[in-house]
Amino acid sequence: MDIDLSGRVAIVTGSARGIGRSIAHTLAQHGARVAVADIDLETAANVAQEITDTGREAISVQVDVTDSTSVQAMVNQCLADWGTVDILVNNAGIATTHMVEDMSEANWRRVIDVNLTGPFLCCKAVLPVMRSNGYGKIVNISSVASKRISYNAGANYTASKEGLLGFTRHLAYELASYGINVNTVCPGPTLTPMMSEVATPETLRAREKSVPRGRLSTPEEQANAVLFLVSGLADHIFGVALDVDGGALLGWYDVETYRVRRRQP
Numbered sequence: 001m002d003i004d005l006s007g008r009v010a011i012v013t014g015s016a017r018g019i020g021r022s023i024a025h026t027l028a029q030h031g032a033r034v035a036v037a038d039i040d041l042e043t044a045a046n047v048a049q050e051i052t053d054t055g056r057e058a059i060s061v062q063v064d065v066t067d068s069t070s071v072q073a074m075v076n077q078c079l080a081d082w083g084t085v086d087i088l089v090n091n092a093g094i095a096t097t098h099m100v101e102d103m104s105e106a107n108w109r110r111v112i113d114v115n116l117t118g119p120f121l122c123c124k125a126v127l128p129v130m131r132s133n134g135y136g137k138i139v140n141i142s143s144v145a146s147k148r149i150s151y152n153a154g155a156n157y158t159a160s161k162e163g164l165l166g167f168t169r170h171l172a173y174e175l176a177s178y179g180i181n182v183n184t185v186c187p188g189p190t191l192t193p194m195m196s197e198v199a200t201p202e203t204l205r206a207r208e209k210s211v212p213r214g215r216l217s218t219p220e221e222q223a224n225a226v227l228f229l230v231s232g233l234a235d236h237i238f239g240v241a242l243d244v245d246g247g248a249l250l251g252w253y254d255v256e257t258y259r260v261r262r263r264q265p
């Protein structure tokens with residue numbers, strides 16, 4: 001089925017690399033004009049260039065999602081260039097690996113700030129334009145950690161991602177009557193720079209074993225779920241948390257052990 005986002009303007013935060021980069025490419029391939037927004041402007045500019053090289057429209061914007069002034073400037077730039085914002089994907093996120101007993105207050109606050117307060121600030125900044133358009137699609141990128149615990153990152157990450165589910169549900173309820181859909185994608189372990197930074201070869205192999213499909217997710221598989229949620233196919237969907245994880249959340253130990261316990265090859 002062909003999804004046509006022609007004429008739509010999308011902001012994707014944290015899209016200089018990883019899942020966000022893939023989301024930016026996918027939305028652009030389907031016709032959206034995409035603001036590649038990231039704290040790392042140089043890499044964001046490369047991604048915007050990759051998109052414009054394919055004949056699609058993109059701009060790069062430097063944003064720190066924890067800073068309301070910076071977030072407002074990002075939205076203002078889209079309004080100045082393209083006159084509107086139709087789609088917001090809150091993808092920027094960070095992960096650190098401390099045990100709680102070793103976690104500083106500053107570390108706790110930083111992860112909550114980027115992963116939870118960031119989406120709040122970005123949503124607030126786009127709401128006036130989405131409300132006046134009577135149209136908007138917001139997708140927040142949470143994690144399977146929101147429903148269990150994070151395997152690689154710390155308790156602050158798990159708390160931020162579960163908080164994002166609650167924020168999504170509540171905002172979806174508040175905005176449904178204005179023609180604005182707010183939903184969440186919960187990626188399972190996905191091969192990205194973030195994953196390479198926090199995982200070791202051993203933990204990656206352990207994660208693979210816990211995925212019934214037998215491999216980690218790709219950024220493109222996450223982007224396809226976002227594409228669906230920002231399309232007209234999802235107009236009647238509000239406040240869901242869509243797991244994109246190869247079945248990882250279905251079980252709680254590795255698939256091999258499950259089979260051995262049932263004496264199957």
Ligand SMILES: NC(=O)c1ccc[n+]([C@@H]2O[C@H](COP(=O)([O-])OP(=O)(O)OC[C@H]3O[C@@H](n4cnc5c(N)ncnc54)[C@H](O)[C@@H]3O)[C@@H](O)[C@H]2O)c1
Binds near residue numbers: 018020038065114144
């Ligand atoms: N990779 C996984 O396995 C996985 C699993 C579940 C959820 N997620 C979530 O998916 C999202 C993307 O993850 P990824 O693996 O692609 O990460 P990544 O680290 O590869 O990319 C994240 C991007 O966010 C940007 N960023 C960080 N702080 C920012 C800030 N304050 N303001 C603006 N941009 C900022 C970074 O510069 C980077 O380009 C994150 O929210 C992450 O928590 C990832």
